Amino acid sequence: MGDSRNSTICENLHQMLTVRKSTNIAWHKSSVEKFDRQELLQQKGCVIWITGLSGSGKSTLACTLSRGLHLRGKLTYILDGDNVRHGLNSDLSFKVEDRAENIRRIGEVAKLFADAGIICIASLISPYRKDRDACRALLPEGDFIEVFLDVPLQVCEARDPKGLYKLARCGKIKGFTGIDDPYEPPLNCEIVLQQKGGDCVSPSDMAETVISYLEEKGYLQA
Numbered sequence: 001m002g003d004s005r006n007s008t009i010c011e012n013l014h015q016m017l018t019v020r021k022s023t024n025i026a027w028h029k030s031s032v033e034k035f036d037r038q039e040l041l042q043q044k045g046c047v048i049w050i051t052g053l054s055g056s057g058k059s060t061l062a063c064t065l066s067r068g069l070h071l072r073g074k075l076t077y078i079l080d081g082d083n084v085r086h087g088l089n090s091d092l093s094f095k096v097e098d099r100a101e102n103i104r105r106i107g108e109v110a111k112l113f114a115d116a117g118i119i120c121i122a123s124l125i126s127p128y129r130k131d132r133d134a135c136r137a138l139l140p141e142g143d144f145i146e147v148f149l150d151v152p153l154q155v156c157e158a159r160d161p162k163g164l165y166k167l168a169r170c171g172k173i174k175g176f177t178g179i180d181d182p183y184e185p186p187l188n189c190e191i192v193l194q195q196k197g198g199d200c201v202s203p204s205d206m207a208e209t210v211i212s213y214l215e216e217k218g219y220l221q222a
């Protein structure tokens with residue numbers, strides 16, 4: 001009973017957040033389009049969406065990937081969940097509806113970056129499949145590249161670089177992903193990165209896997 005009431009409240013809140021309130025608006029076209037910007041940059045705009053548990057290595061991969069692409073002369077921009085929550089999303093908590101809004105806003109911003117011709121790297125837990133799929137739906141087919149950092153909870157917890165798992169385990173943080181809040185792994189994403197037989201795969205090897213994918217799909221040329 002309580003659960004179904006909570007989920008109705010969440011659904012209503014979600015609808016309130018996503019209902020369109022801007023009316024009487026028109027779309028203005030520019031004489032400089034995405035195609036022109038991509039020609040200028042010699043690359044194709046897209047979104048690389050890195051999802052995974054806290055401590056799985058999302059920020060590390062985002063930075064390594066950004067550096068690797070930069071060295072190849074490609075323009076990137078990172079939208080890291082932790083960082084965006086310092087500014088644009090500082091009004092959002094970790095409740096289910098606030099996580100949904102965090103992801104929705106980052107998805108919309110990522111879409112703008114991709115339209116600018118930039119390779120946008122979004123790294124955030126984004127624990128719900130529905131929210132990630134909604135971001136995918138914002139972009140043209142192929143331009144949303146979901147990368148799942150498939151690192152087991154025990155490994156993330158052993159790393160615990162910020163001490164957050166420890167706080168979550170002793171109840172000082174409530175609703176921590178993987179402990180007392182859900183994480184829904186992707187069912188069919190573009191890239192899955194895992195450790196190999198218990199050995200760590202280095203962040204630069206992981207970044208190379210992503211760069212090879214981008215190369216193969218033609219994103220590193222106009």
Ligand SMILES: Nc1ncnc2c1ncn2[C@@H]1O[C@H](COP(=O)(O)OS(=O)(=O)O)[C@@H](OP(=O)(O)O)[C@H]1O
Binds near residue numbers: 055125
């Ligand atoms: N309750 C709870 N659950 C998970 N994570 C928490 C929580 N509270 C704070 N943090 C810190 O916030 C970072 C995750 O922010 P995100 O914006 O990526 O989260 S989400 O996508 O909205 O779920 C996450 O950063 P990462 O460790 O880099 O993932 C944590 O540092």
Ligand SMILES: Nc1ncnc2c1ncn2[C@@H]1O[C@H](COP(=O)(O)OP(=O)(O)O)[C@@H](O)[C@H]1O
Binds near residue numbers: 055058060
């Ligand atoms: N491929 C990897 N192999 C081993 N350790 C890693 C790897 N990537 C990141 N780490 C380490 O794991 C910890 C969490 O990484 P971080 O990038 O902050 O994760 P997240 O952004 O998902 O919370 C850090 O101490 C980092 O040095």
